[in-house]
Amino acid sequence: MYEREKAAVSRAGARLVESGMRVGLGSGSTVTLLVEALGELRPDATYVAASLSTERAARAAGLRLVPLDELGELDLALDGSDQVDDAGWLVKGGGAAHTREKIVAAAARRFVVLVSSDKLVPRIGPPVPLEVLSFAPAVTLARVGDARLRPETPPSPDGGLIADYFGPVDDPRALADRLDATPGVVAHGLFAPELVADVLVARGDTVSGRRTGAPL
Numbered sequence: 001m002y003e004r005e006k007a008a009v010s011r012a013g014a015r016l017v018e019s020g021m022r023v024g025l026g027s028g029s030t031v032t033l034l035v036e037a038l039g040e041l042r043p044d045a046t047y048v049a050a051s052l053s054t055e056r057a058a059r060a061a062g063l064r065l066v067p068l069d070e071l072g073e074l075d076l077a078l079d080g081s082d083q084v085d086d087a088g089w090l091v092k093g094g095g096a097a098h099t100r101e102k103i104v105a106a107a108a109r110r111f112v113v114l115v116s117s118d119k120l121v122p123r124i125g126p127p128v129p130l131e132v133l134s135f136a137p138a139v140t141l142a143r144v145g146d147a148r149l150r151p152e153t154p155p156s157p158d159g160g161l162i163a164d165y166f167g168p169v170d171d172p173r174a175l176a177d178r179l180d181a182t183p184g185v186v187a188h189g190l191f192a193p194e195l196v197a198d199v200l201v202a203r204g205d206t207v208s209g210r211r212t213g214a215p216l
């Protein structure tokens with residue numbers, strides 16, 4: 001069911017890419033399907049990958065990849081999400097790639113999120129993924145509170161340790177500000193609504209814009 005929705009929304013995402021665009025690609029199973037669709041529909045754009053697995057998939061699909069620093073700015077970034085709420089907040093990082101994903105999303109003039117219908121929630125909640133510096137992670141996580149290292153998860157390609165925060169998320173803005181201000185927290189998986197231009201949601205085979213509800 002959700003695999004069919006992921007396939008539908010990833011094809012809708014691929015259709016947003018135009019020839020010659022500079023496009024950021026996030027990470028996860030939806031993005032893997034997106035990469036396959038882009039290999040068929042849009043090999044004539046330039047791509048940046050937010051994770052090593054996306055990089056491998058993109059190379060296999062014949063996409064042209066460059067480092068983000070070579071482009072500076074992106075026309076579009078496309079990514080999946082673990083949760084999307086009514087106010088437009090996202091929780092990302094189930095695949096532990098949220099630090100690079102946020103950098104890629106922030107570099108894009110338009111960041112579009114592609115989700116199956118199970119990702120919609122009235123209000124986001126825990127767990128919120130974290131990446132913390134490998135120096136004194138216990139001290140950092142104690143300061144965050146209600147947080148622990150994710151078992152059996154390797155460090156990020158940038159050397160950070162992956163953890164999750166399990167406390168309340170009643171006020172996502174206040175929590176995001178607190179995590180941003182905590183020494184040792186490299187990045188968290190809360191993505192604020194102002195970062196997100198559009199959310200495309202698949203229900204069955206139909207894909208709609210989350211903000212407008214209009215069929216695409």
Ligand code: 5RP
Binds near residue numbers: 030092093094
């Ligand atoms: C990885 C992510 C993914 O976008 C998120 O986990 C959704 O993954 P999937 O498309 O496999 O459901 O944030 O860090």
